[in-house]
Amino acid sequence: MKIIEVKNLTKMYRKFKAVDGISFDVEEGEMFAFLGENGAGKSTTINMLTTILEKTEGEAYICGHALGKEDDEIRKVNGIVFQNSVLDKMLSVKDNLLTRGSYYGLSRKEVEKSLEPFSERFEMKDIWNRRYDKLSGGQRRRVDIMRALINNPKILFLDEPTTGLDPKSRKLVWDYIDFLRKEHGMTIFLTTHYMEETRDADHVVILDKGRIVSSGTPAELKSRYAHSKLIWYTPRSEKAEELAKQISETCVYDVDHYNISTDKNVTEFVFEHRDQITDYEYIKGSMDDVFLNLTGKELAS
Amino acid sequence: MKDFMGFTRRNLLIYFKDKLAILFSLLTSIIVFVLYLLFLKGTFVEAMKGTMRGLENIVNSGDIDMFVNGILLSGILGSALITVPYTCLQTIVKDREAGVDSDICATPLKRWKIILSYFTSSSICSFIMTSLILTVGLVVLSFMGDIHLGIASLLSAYGLMLLGSVSSTALFMLILLFFKSTATSTAFFGILSAAAGFVIGAYIPLSQFSDGVRSFCNIFPASHITSLIRKILLSGIAEKIDSSIGGLDNGAFIEAIKDTFSFNASAFGSNFSGFQSVIYVSIFALVCIAGMVIAYNRTYKRR
Numbered sequence: 009m010k011i012i013e014v015k016n017l018t019k020m021y022r023k024f025k026a027v028d029g030i031s032f033d034v035e036e037g038e039m040f041a042f043l044g045e046n047g048a049g050k051s052t053t054i055n056m057l058t059t060i061l062e063k064t065e066g067e068a069y070i071c072g073h074a075l076g077k078e079d080d081e082i083r084k085v086n087g088i089v090f091q092n093s094v095l096d097k098m099l100s101v102k103d104n105l106l107t108r109g110s111y112y113g114l115s116r117k118e119v120e121k122s123l124e125p126f127s128e129r130f131e132m133k134d135i136w137n138r139r140y141d142k143l144s145g146g147q148r149r150r151v152d153i154m155r156a157l158i159n160n161p162k163i164l165f166l167d168e169p170t171t172g173l174d175p176k177s178r179k180l181v182w183d184y185i186d187f188l189r190k191e192h193g194m195t196i197f198l199t200t201h202y203m204e205e206t207r208d209a210d211h212v213v214i215l216d217k218g219r220i221v222s223s224g225t226p227a228e229l230k231s232r233y234a235h236s237k238l239i240w241y242t243p244r245s246e247k248a249e250e251l252a253k254q255i256s257e258t259c260v261y262d263v264d265h266y267n268i269s270t271d272k273n274v275t276e277f278v279f280e281h282r283d284q285i286t287d288y289e290y291i292k293g294s295m296d297d298v299f300l301n302l303t304g305k306e307l308a309s
Numbered sequence: 310m311k312d313f314m315g316f317t318r319r320n321l322l323i324y325f326k327d328k329l330a331i332l333f334s335l336l337t338s339i340i341v342f343v344l345y346l347l348f349l350k351g352t353f354v355e356a357m358k359g360t361m362r363g364l365e366n367i368v369n370s371g372d373i374d375m376f377v378n379g380i381l382l383s384g385i386l387g388s389a390l391i392t393v394p395y396t397c398l399q400t401i402v403k404d405r406e407a408g409v410d411s412d413i414c415a416t417p418l419k420r421w422k423i424i425l426s427y428f429t430s431s432s433i434c435s436f437i438m439t440s441l442i443l444t445v446g447l448v449v450l451s452f453m454g455d456i457h458l459g460i461a462s463l464l465s466a467y468g469l470m471l472l473g474s475v476s477s478t479a480l481f482m483l484i485l486l487f488f489k490s491t492a493t494s495t496a497f498f499g500i501l502s503a504a505a506g507f508v509i510g511a512y513i514p515l516s517q518f519s520d521g522v523r524s525f526c527n528i529f530p531a532s533h534i535t536s537l538i539r540k541i542l543l544s545g546i547a548e549k550i551d552s553s554i555g556g557l558d559n560g561a562f563i564e565a566i567k568d569t570f571s572f573n574a575s576a577f578g579s580n581f582s583g584f585q586s587v588i589y590v591s592i593f594a595l596v597c598i599a600g601m602v603i604a605y606n607r608t609y610k611r612r
Contacts, residue, residue: 055411058415059414059415060411060414060415080417083415083416083417084417086415088412088415090408090411090412092407092408094407094408094409094411094412095409095412096319096322096323096409098322098323098326098327099319099322099323099326103319103322106315107315107316107318107319107322108412108416109315110311110312110314110315110316110318110319111312111315111316111413111416111417111418112312112416112417113311113312113417114311115311155412159416
């Protein structure tokens with residue numbers, strides 16, 4: 009079942025098109041990733057889908073509710089984790105979450121009840137009464153995610169949730185996202201400029217200058233736009249070049265190795281010529297290659 | 310209603326949990342108090358004595374002290390009525406700058422409730438703080454002598470704190486619309502807190518200024534409220550002084566004192582009566598509220 013349907017969504021700032029007529033669907037329970045560099049229009053799209061920004065043109069339906077017409081209904085089913093922390097630094101975690109809950113008309117008991125299924129996993133007990141600005145970066149992100157869960161959302165929007173976090177905290181954030189997705193069947197809508205974060209997504213959309221340049225599962229995108237590479241370390245010779253070209257015509261010699269671009273399964277070939285191919289590396293096509301091939305730009309890894 | 314109450318509670322917590330913000334919001338009042346201890350009291354007492362030549366032996370010096378202490382209290386309250394609501398309302402600019410407004414706008418909280426909540430919380434903060442100062446001030450004064458204040462006057466004083474809080478908040482809601490960053494709003498606060506003491510006549514009575522300056526100062530509701538609160542706090546003690554003079558000067562001394570210390574706000578050569586000041590401040594607040602509703606509906610990005 010489609011939980012988000014977007015048709016020709018456009019956002020203009022005077023004459024500048026931040027988002028340029030994008031269309032896509034998100035299935036219920038899937039992890040949907042928006043990949044693009046800064047300024048590609050990822051956050052603007054999220055801000056429109058969460059009713060923070062008004063759309064200029066196009067249509068969007070969130071859980072069947074029309075964007076621009078049934079915004080209050082949309083706000084009730086959305087949860088958002090923003091790029092930057094937006095909770096009040098001087099207030100405790102408890103005060104932050106209880107006040108945010110009240111914006112949805114929830115009482116203290118209702119907030120506690122709605123957070124109960126996540127509290128243990130998110131280790132909230134330890135930090136419940138601590139001031140938000142006294143928490144570590146990872147702990148703050150944990151609270152930010154909890155804040156997004158206050159209203160028991162059907163869709164969790166995460167706008168570059170791991171930017172600025174250390175590797176350990178990034179891993180923890182991903183553990184929480186996996187938990188929400190797998191244990192609670194939540195639909196995850198993610199924007200990121202980290203390639204590896206799209207690896208586990210069910211569907212990836214690549215955005216460049218406000219336009220969708222491609223979309224599909226990570227495997228589909230890689231098979232379409234990324235090629236695996238066999239690097240064969242050997243002195244240059246006619247015989248070696250002949251053999252390399254048997255794998256692929258796209259073959260270049262570089263200093264001390266042949267760089268062979270191929271989508272074939274090379275295991276058998278290498279095994280057959282194991283007497284000649286003794287020193288080699290095999291690198292599978294990555295999302296970095298997909299992005300590079302589609303936009304001509306490299307992203308952060 | 311829970312959403313409105315919750316957001317108002319959040320805004321109140323932001324102010325009251327930040328001890329430094331509370332201190333800075335009362336900085337002008339503290340400066341008025343310190344200057345009073347250093348030299349203002351002496352200056353005011355001298356000014357009064359200058360007016361009562363020939364009556365020095367009749368008027369009790371304790372009454373003069375009580376009178377001047379009342380002027381101090383009105384000055385502290387008047388400046389707090391400017392600086393406290395402004396500090397509270399800076400939350401609007403901070404929220405905009407930090408992206409907190411996006412978080413709020415993504416919830417079902419209606420736009421009019423967001424605006425009304427900022428307004429309400431700032432009015433409440435200001436009312437709590439000024440009422441607290443008024444209460445503490447009156448308790449201290451009552452230990453020093455008879456404050457000659459009836460229940461009706463007392464209630465009027467608290468009522469004025471409410472009116473002053475609401476009107477100042479309405480004015481600053483409009484002014485803060487122009488600030489996009491906390492750096493500029495804080496810079497403006499610096500100017501405002503320096504000017505506040507002069508505008509309400511805490512350092513130098515407004516009667517000492519030219520009519521043009523006096524008229525300008527009395528545009529601001531806090532100046533009217535200061536005059537009104539001064540009138541309430543000092544009328545009792547002024548009557549006592551007048552009765553101790555026993556009509557020897559045909560009430561000239563008290564009339565001179567009321568003029569010198571601006572018991573009535575004045576603009577363009579005419580004095581406002583107490584009632585006229587209340588009406589002026591109320592209309593001023595209503596106009597600002599109307600302007601606030603129009604301006605915020607146009608500028609606040611949320612539907």
